[in-house]
Amino acid sequence: MTRPLAIGVAGLGTVGAGVLKLLRDNAGIIAARAGRPIAVTAVAARDRSRDRGVPLDGLRWYEDPVALAGDDKVDVVVELIGGSDGPAKGLVEAALAAGKPVVTANKALLALHGGALAEKADTAGVTLAFEAAVAGGIPAIKGLREGLAANNIARVTGILNGTCNYILTCMRDQGREFADVLAEAQKLGYAEADPSFDIDGVDAAHKLAILAALAFGRPVDFSAVHVEGIRNVTALDIKLAEELGYRIKLLGIAQAVDGGISTRVHPCMVPVSHPIAVVDGVYNAVVAEGDFVGRVVLEGRGAGAGPTASAVVADLIDIARNRATPVWGASAAALSNTPAVPMDQHTGAYYLRLMVLDRPGVVAEITGVLRDHSISLESMIQRGRSPGEAVPIVLTTHDCQEASMRGALARIAALDSVLEPPALIRIESL
Numbered sequence: 001m002t003r004p005l006a007i008g009v010a011g012l013g014t015v016g017a018g019v020l021k022l023l024r025d026n027a028g029i030i031a032a033r034a035g036r037p038i039a040v041t042a043v044a045a046r047d048r049s050r051d052r053g054v055p056l057d058g059l060r061w062y063e064d065p066v067a068l069a070g071d072d073k074v075d076v077v078v079e080l081i082g083g084s085d086g087p088a089k090g091l092v093e094a095a096l097a098a099g100k101p102v103v104t105a106n107k108a109l110l111a112l113h114g115g116a117l118a119e120k121a122d123t124a125g126v127t128l129a130f131e132a133a134v135a136g137g138i139p140a141i142k143g144l145r146e147g148l149a150a151n152n153i154a155r156v157t158g159i160l161n162g163t164c165n166y167i168l169t170c171m172r173d174q175g176r177e178f179a180d181v182l183a184e185a186q187k188l189g190y191a192e193a194d195p196s197f198d199i200d201g202v203d204a205a206h207k208l209a210i211l212a213a214l215a216f217g218r219p220v221d222f223s224a225v226h227v228e229g230i231r232n233v234t235a236l237d238i239k240l241a242e243e244l245g246y247r248i249k250l251l252g253i254a255q256a257v258d259g260g261i262s263t264r265v266h267p268c269m270v271p272v273s274h275p276i277a278v279v280d281g282v283y284n285a286v287v288a289e290g291d292f293v294g295r296v297v298l299e300g301r302g303a304g305a306g307p308t309a310s311a312v313v314a315d316l317i318d319i320a321r322n323r324a325t326p327v328w329g330a331s332a333a334a335l336s337n338t339p340a341v342p343m344d345q346h347t348g349a350y351y352l353r354l355m356v357l358d359r360p361g362v363v364a365e366i367t368g369v370l371r372d373h374s375i376s377l378e379s380m381i382q383r384g385r386s387p388g389e390a391v392p393i394v395l396t397t398h399d400c401q402e403a404s405m406r407g408a409l410a411r412i413a414a415l416d417s418v419l420e421p422p423a424l425i426r427i428e429s430l
């Protein structure tokens with residue numbers, strides 16, 4: 001058999017340790033599929049004394065990840081440090097400059113610097129692979145970029161953050177508090193180093209920016225993504241959603257609309273009958289709609305050591321086999337300049353939950369504001385009767401423009417009888 005492909009791994013946290021374990025446990029099938037053994041020979045990590053559950057004997061050890069890229073005996077660099085700048089970026093740039101293929105799980109890096117890094121990879125004539133960066137173990141990159149390459153894609157919808165999906169599922173099923181479930185997701189290795197990236201939707205937005213670039217053949221553009229997280233989703237909204245026939249999911253949606261592409265991440269009410277509504281826990285899903293293929297649904301674990309390592313090692317096997325596709329599916333010159341459509345132009349239905357003072361005339365005040373903004377109601381629920389106290393009112397609307405809804409919401413929030421900031425969740429007709 002040919003000599004082993006020598007791997008240098010930077011970052012031995014959840015994913016790094018998972019990659020070492022997978023390469024060891026499944027060495028036989030990996031070598032058969034790669035055509036040669038794949039062996040980690042060097043690592044860059046900070047703490048030599050930490051027990052990572054995998055033996056590190058005999059590996060060359062670097063404190064400085066950039067030095068790993070300069071190791072003559074390393075054929076491929078695997079970046080698992082994380083962060084859009086700092087050592088991760090320095091390492092990837094150094095490896096590409098040294099003509100070495102790179103595998104990374106770093107969606108923040110790809111979302112913010114993916115265009116420039118792809119140019120460096122093209123110049124060096126090497127692969128920059130990132131299957132693990134989107135939806136963990138699901139082959140979402142390969143599925144979209146290679147598997148659906150012949151289609152015009154109309155829309156890609158995803159549950160793209162395992163931490164949020166895990167939190168929303170536990171809140172619904174176990175009635176637990178947000179903070180308590182977040183701590184559990186962190187312990188399980190799902191959350192980012194800074195968990196606000198998960199719960200504020202930033203991580204899902206990084207992934208959506210990557211998927212949108214691949215689906216629509218345009219340069220990756222994180223700044224165009226509208227981002228909201230799940231901090232304001234309450235157990236009450238989750239319960240009311242169920243009563244209305246919906247589940248609340250944090251979705252990333254990239255869609256061709258009005259000659260442009262809209263990209264948005266926010267909590268959504270999804271009909272319980274849609275396949276994405278039953279994707280629970282740490283599972284992610286990516287739904288792509290192509291003109292010839294129709295709807296394709298991919299589902300699997302989106303975070304954690306095992307699933308993420310599975311995607312990293314799949315990329316290593318491709319590199320060992322010399323299987324290569326341009327980073328963004330086409331050369332930079334072939335990418336389109338389709339404009340981004342701002343969120344203000346979004347059209348859709350809305351769920352609005354208000355805590356109002358239970359007194360005559362309140363509903364008329366609220367519906368009057370909606371009428372002024374040409375927003376038509378689909379349904380209204382008022383629960384309980386507590387004269388002089390706060391009661392929830394739930395309104396669902398027909399399709400209207402985001403800009404109108406924002407205008408109406410500002411006026412409704414300012415009414416004396418509205419006692420808390422309104423909860424607004426978009427209803428998706430998928």
Ligand SMILES: NC(=O)C1=CN([C@@H]2O[C@H](COP(=O)(O)OP(=O)(O)OC[C@H]3O[C@@H](n4cnc5c(N)ncnc54)[C@H](O)[C@@H]3O)[C@@H](O)[C@H]2O)C=CC1
Pocket residue numbers: 010011012013014015016044045046063064065079080081082083087105106107108132133136189190191192193302303304305308
């Ligand atoms: N944990 C997960 O489920 C998934 C993580 N990812 C991505 O994989 C990457 C790694 O994530 P995790 O393993 O979860 O993070 P982690 O925080 O568990 O591991 C990162 C490791 O890098 C080390 N590190 C930091 N600076 C370093 C430096 N200068 N030199 C060497 N090592 C350094 C840290 O000490 C830590 O051990 C991130 O980009 C993350 O977004 C992607 C998909 C899933």
Ligand SMILES: N[C@@H](CC=O)C(=O)O
Pocket residue numbers: 133135136160161162163164190191192198203302303304
């Ligand atoms: N923090 C991320 C990890 C995978 O990308 C998530 O929760 O999905």
Ligand code: NA
Pocket residue numbers: 131132133134135136137138139140141311
């Ligand atoms: Na993936």
